[in-house]
Every structure is written in structure tokens, then in C-alpha cells.
Amino acid sequence: MARLTIAEALRQAIREEMKRDESVYCIGEDIGIPGGWGGAFTVTLGLEKEFPDRIINTPISEAGFFGVALGSSLVGLRPIVDVQYGDFLFCAMDQIANQIAKLRYMSGGKIKTPIVIRAPVGVTGRGAQHSQMMEPFFQCLPGIKIVCPATAYDAKGLLKSAVRNENPVMIFEHKLLYGAKGARSEPGSIDASSEIPDEEYLIPIGKGTVRRQGTDITIVATLLMMHRACEAAEIVEKEGISVEVIDPRSLVPFDWEIVKQSIAKTGRLIIVEESPRRGGIGAEIAATVAEEMLDFLVAPVKRIAAPDTPAPFSPVMEKFYVPDTVRIVQAIKEMMSISS
Amino acid sequence: MKCGYSKEQLLEFYRKMVLIREFEERVKFLFLEGIMPGTIHQYQGEEACAVGVCSALQRGDIITSTHRPHGHCIAMGMDIKSMMAELFGKQTGCCKGKGGSMHMGDIEKGVVPAIAIVGGGIPVATGIAFGFKMKKQPRVAVCFMGDGATNEGTFHESLNMASIWNLPVVYAVENNFYGASTHVSLVMKVEKISERACAYKIPGITVDGNDVIKVYETACEAVERARKGEGPTLIELLTYRITGHSRRDPALYQPPEEKKKALENEPIKKFSEFLISMDITQEELEKIRETVKEEIEDAVKYAMNSPDPLPQDTLNDLFV
Numbered sequence: 213m214a215r216l217t218i219a220e221a222l223r224q225a226i227r228e229e230m231k232r233d234e235s236v237y238c239i240g241e242d243i244g245i246p247g248g249w250g251g252a253f254t255v256t257l258g259l260e261k262e263f264p265d266r267i268i269n270t271p272i273s274e275a276g277f278f279g280v281a282l283g284s285s286l287v288g289l290r291p292i293v294d295v296q297y298g299d300f301l302f303c304a305m306d307q308i309a310n311q312i313a314k315l316r317y318m319s320g321g322k323i324k325t326p327i328v329i330r331a332p333v334g335v336t337g338r339g340a341q342h343s344q345m346m347e348p349f350f351q352c353l354p355g356i357k358i359v360c361p362a363t364a365y366d367a368k369g370l371l372k373s374a375v376r377n378e379n380p381v382m383i384f385e386h387k388l389l390y391g392a393k394g395a396r397s398e399p400g401s402i403d404a405s406s407e408i409p410d411e412e413y414l415i416p417i418g419k420g421t422v423r424r425q426g427t428d429i430t431i432v433a434t435l436l437m438m439h440r441a442c443e444a445a446e447i448v449e450k451e452g453i454s455v456e457v458i459d460p461r462s463l464v465p466f467d468w469e470i471v472k473q474s475i476a477k478t479g480r481l482i483i484v485e486e487s488p489r490r491g492g493i494g495a496e497i498a499a500t501v502a503e504e505m506l507d508f509l510v511a512p513v514k515r516i517a518a519p520d521t522p523a524p525f526s527p528v529m530e531k532f533y534v535p536d537t538v539r540i541v542q543a544i545k546e547m548m549s550i551s552s
Numbered sequence: 553m554k555c556g557y558s559k560e561q562l563l564e565f566y567r568k569m570v571l572i573r574e575f576e577e578r579v580k581f582l583f584l585e586g587i588m589p590g591t592i593h594q595y596q597g598e599e600a601c602a603v604g605v606c607s608a609l610q611r612g613d614i615i616t617s618t619h620r621p622h623g624h625c626i627a628m629g630m631d632i633k634s635m636m637a638e639l640f641g642k643q644t645g646c647c648k649g650k651g652g653s654m655h656m657g658d659i660e661k662g663v664v665p666a667i668a669i670v671g672g673g674i675p676v677a678t679g680i681a682f683g684f685k686m687k688k689q690p691r692v693a694v695c696f697m698g699d700g701a702t703n704e705g706t707f708h709e710s711l712n713m714a715s716i717w718n719l720p721v722v723y724a725v726e727n728n729f730y731g732a733s734t735h736v737s738l739v740m741k742v743e744k745i746s747e748r749a750c751a752y753k754i755p756g757i758t759v760d761g762n763d764v765i766k767v768y769e770t771a772c773e774a775v776e777r778a779r780k781g782e783g784p785t786l787i788e789l790l791t792y793r794i795t796g797h798s799r800r801d802p803a804l805y806q807p808p809e810e811k812k813k814a815l816e817n818e819p820i821k822k823f824s825e826f827l828i829s830m831d832i833t834q835e836e837l838e839k840i841r842e843t844v845k846e847e848i849e850d851a852v853k854y855a856m857n858s859p860d861p862l863p864q865d866t867l868n869d870l871f872v
Contacts, residue, residue, distance in 0.1 A: 271713060275706050276675045276712070277713070279675020279676045279706065280713060282676050282679055283682060284686065286679075286680055287614070288687065306706075307675060311669075316870070316872070318647060319869075320649070323659050323664075323665070354870055
């Protein structure tokens, strides 16, 4: 048992998977340059020493190396593709959306494309082009699974499952949760470290978890917002409001069962997300709940999200942009006051 | 024979080119009749490119193709029954009706489902070659693309990576002088697309893409280089599309003079003349064409009599 940060847990997962299966390799920009950072947030730091031929540093050519990953998966390799910031996924969008997501389907199921795509997300003092939450862009894309680990324990177990999955899997990692150290440490980080068991474990893709039991309100949130929701739950508990926090951990496939069970108990649902409200994760969850669980609800579903603008730079505006604990507490109280 | 090739080999080149031509002509007819669904991009006039390049490959080598894939598929030895069935969207199609004309392929025959986004297949072929190299397998990837694709960013990103990593890949550019309706001279200043190779310090060669023997020999050399671990090659194949870009395109942007010249220089006519000069008879060639036509009729019957997929088959084959 050792306490690891998300960055360390991901590194351990990659190391274990590369040791277990020599067809696993990492590809991306700056991921294994001696004296460098091990990717933008230290996840692959030092792995090039252990696996000199399987940590592949690329040119700044996102469309190119995403395609390389895909091509290599067709001939038996299992790439873990690293992109420095989630925002750069757009540079590779044809390869991701038209090729990686569709090639198996187009072939009539005759080929498989086991690819893991790792991408940091989170609004963190970098302005509009290094901050976006990318999940909403991909949740509507059939053919790719999506996971969002909020703790080191989940990060390790989900990444290992992703590597062993025969399908493309995207793993979104939050910059404020990595626990990256040294020159790549992140101001405003929160502790998402976990005790990691010595023995191997996997976390199944598509299974959520109840982070906090409660009976009055269900909050669904991933990544940083899951932690904020737990903070808010703790605050309102003192006022006698019992909040259940669900971390779906995977967005595709989505664990509807765990959400439904919770709503059946609480009758109230808040979804918190860091991305803009329009067409977001919350919209998808709210729509499905409205279709299938309206009878259980005693109050309208509430979405707490970023506004429909790009992420601003100024710390003052950024604070306004990202949903925080105060907003979540407020929403909880409002919901209780109109429906109890 | 005096040209250094066996009669058998020459006639196999001829048979494959004619098979592509007759297949495409039959498909065009079926399509214009309204019997065949979808859209089509046809390969008439470019047969020597596919046949010359693919004949240089061995079992285990892999190609990527484009929105105009029928010729590449046939040249790689795909079963034309399953191709025809795919064009009809049938369950027996090579992609079970999920691909259609633009995504035709059969990985068993070394054909990745065709990638119909211009330039989209270039990184993929590069990655296949990367995989071969990583696994230390003496296999080669070939990436077919048109002239237009060489203006895509992926072309430059891929050639650069193939160059720095010395990958076993051959980039075969079929320059038919038009990207849809736009003439190549309007969209690039280089006179030869092969000149672009020098930016990545890899060999770039331009050859007559309507001369199947020249294409074959050039491809053999590039494939051998790749297999020996000496890296990628860019081959520009000068050819001409003697049909429209797609569907019912009458190709009015192709000047009549140019078209006329192209028809005189089309690869099958050209190769027939060569074969006759090698003392192969017109009758022998006719016989091949007749056999090919019968084969195609069988394929059409097979396709039309094949069952449709079930509507709910839509939901299968997304994930493993």
C-alpha cells in the first residue's frame, strides 16, 4: 500500500501494462525526453529509461501521430496516445472522429482498434485554448469510450482497463487533480491522491461509484466537480441536508443504473460540470432522467455549469466561470427550499 | 519474352486492369440505371497505378485507399463478389453493408477499409508501417492518395514522421490532375508533386502512371527499399481520370483536347499495344476480357440475390 497522486498512479498503471504486454507503447509530444517533463504533467516521467523503444516522442503533429497510433493498432500494437492539453485534440479531430471512432464499424466489425487517448482538461489559468473540458465534444461520438477518473485509485484502475480494452478509450485527466510535482506542479491543485493497493486491480469501464451516501439530493459530477460537490455536501450536512454524490467515472458507457437508484431515493438531481452548459454532460443526463424518471422527481433537475463562453483568463473572471462550492451549496439550498 | 517478363505475368497485369475497367463500367451502368444505391467515385483510366503498385507487394503487406477505392481493392485480390455485394449494401458485402463504395476493404487481403476523407489515410498508413517496424516484421505499407491529398497537413506531418523514423512505407500519389473539378495547377506551384519529398529528405520519383510496367518497376524498387529498412519513398504516378469525379459528373472542366489525348494514352489501350508488339494476339486479349466480363456478371447476380442486412444490424459492430 502506498499513497500516490494521480500522476504517479497513471505512471504506475502505464509501467505495469507495458511490462505485462510488450505491444503496449506510449506516443506523444515531449513524453520521454531526458531532462524533460514526462508529458505536460509528468505522467510518463522517466519511463523512457525503462522502455527506451516504447516511449515515442513525436513532432508537433497531432493529426499525424493520432493516425500513426491508429495504424499501429491495426497491426497488433496497443498505443497510449498522449496529448499535452485536451484542447489540442481538435488538431487531430479527423483522425479521432472520422478514423479512430469509425474504422471498426465501417469494416463491419472485422477489425479492432485498441487505442487509449489520454488528455488533460480543466480551467486552470491558461485562458481559452488550454482550458477546455473536452468530454462534451466526444460523448456524442459513437465508437469511443470515455472515462474521467477523479482519484488516483480510479485513475490507475481505469487506465489499466482502458489499455486492455479492445476499443478506443479516451481518458480525461484534470490538471488540478494530477498532483504533478516540481516545475509542472499546478497552483490551486487539490489532493486527489489515494492509497494504492500492492496487488493488481482493475476498475470496469462503465461503472460509477457513490462517493458519499445521502437521502435528500443526488449530485452527479466527475473530475474536479466531483470534489467540489463533496465539499458542498459536507457544508450542507451541518444544516441537516443529506447529499448523495455520484461519480459516474465513465461517460461512455454511462452507468444509468447507479443514477437511477439514487434518484429513486432522493427525488432530486443536480448535475455539476465545468464545461459550458449548452449541449453538455448535464444536458444528456437531465434529458434521460426526464424521459425515464420524471415520476421520481420532486423538483426540476438543476444543471450547474460554466457559462456558454470560452474560458476567460483573468483570475476574477475565471473564478466566476468555473462552478465552485459556494454555487453548489446555494443550488442545494434553493432546491430544498422549493421542494420540501 | 524479350521484355524480361513472362507471358503469364504480363497477362496477369492485363487481366487485373481489365477486371478493374469492366467492373467500373458495369458499376457505372448499374448506378446510372438507378439499380445501385449510394454514390461512386470511379477508377477508369487509372488502372495501371493500382495494378502496378499492388503487384509489387507480398502477402502481409497492407494498403490504405481513398474515396476512389475499387481499383485498389481489385488489384489487392479482393473478391469481387463481396465488393459488388458491398456496393449494393448487402449482408454478404466485404463490410457487411456498413462501408459501401467509399469504405470498401478487407484486412484479410491487406486492404484497410478505405478512408474517404482526403488525406485521412496518410497518417494511418504511416502508423501501419510504424507497427511493422516496431514489431520487426519485414512488411510494407502502401498509402494510395490523389494529388489533392498532398495539400493536406496530414501529408506533410506523415512524410516527416516516416522520414525521421525511417518507416517501411510507400506513398503512391495518383496524380490525375484534378481534385474534383479543380486543376492541380491552380492549387500548387510545384511542377512535380514528387518534388515535395525533398522537404523530408526522402526519395521522390515521378513516373508515367499509365504504363503498368514502369509503375510496377518503380514500386518494386520502393517496396524493396522499405522492406530492407531503408525508409519511405514518394512515388508520383501521372495518370488521368477518364470518367467524372463522382456520380453523374460529366467532367466539363476537362478540355476536350486534353480528354482526347488522355483517351489515346489510357493504360489499357497502351498496354494492349505493347502486348501485341510482344506477339500476344488480339484473340488472347479478347478471351481474357470475355472471361472477366462473365466473372463480373456472376458477381452482380451474387450481389443482387444476396440478403439485405436487417435494419437492426445497424446497432452491431460498433464495439468489440
